[in-house]
C-alpha cells in the first residue's frame with residue numbers, strides 16, 4: 001500500500017527507532033488536536049483540522065512502516081495488514097454493537 005514496504009526497506013531505521021518515530025508522530029498529532037480544539041494553553045499554536053489530518057497521516061504511515069519492518073516479506077506484510085485490519089475492525093464493530101444506546 002502506497003509503497004510502504006519498499007520505502008521501509010530503503011530507510012535505515014531500526015525497529016526501535018521506527019517505534020520511537022511513531023511515538024514522536026503521536027505527540028505531534030496530540031499537539032495538533034489540542035491546538036485545533038483550542039484546549040487551554042494550546043490554542044496559541046493556531047493549528048487547524050488540516051494539521052490534524054496531516055499528523056494523523058504521518059502517524060498512520062509510520063505505524064504501517066513498523067508493521068512492514070516486522071514482516072519478513074512484502075507478501076507477509078500485505079497479508080498481515082489485510083488480516084489484522086479486518087480482524088481489528090470487526091472486533092471494534094462488535095464492541096460498538098455491545099454498547100447500550102445512550103439514554
Ligand SMILES: [Mg+2]
Pocket residue numbers: 025028054055058
Ligand atoms: Mg508529523
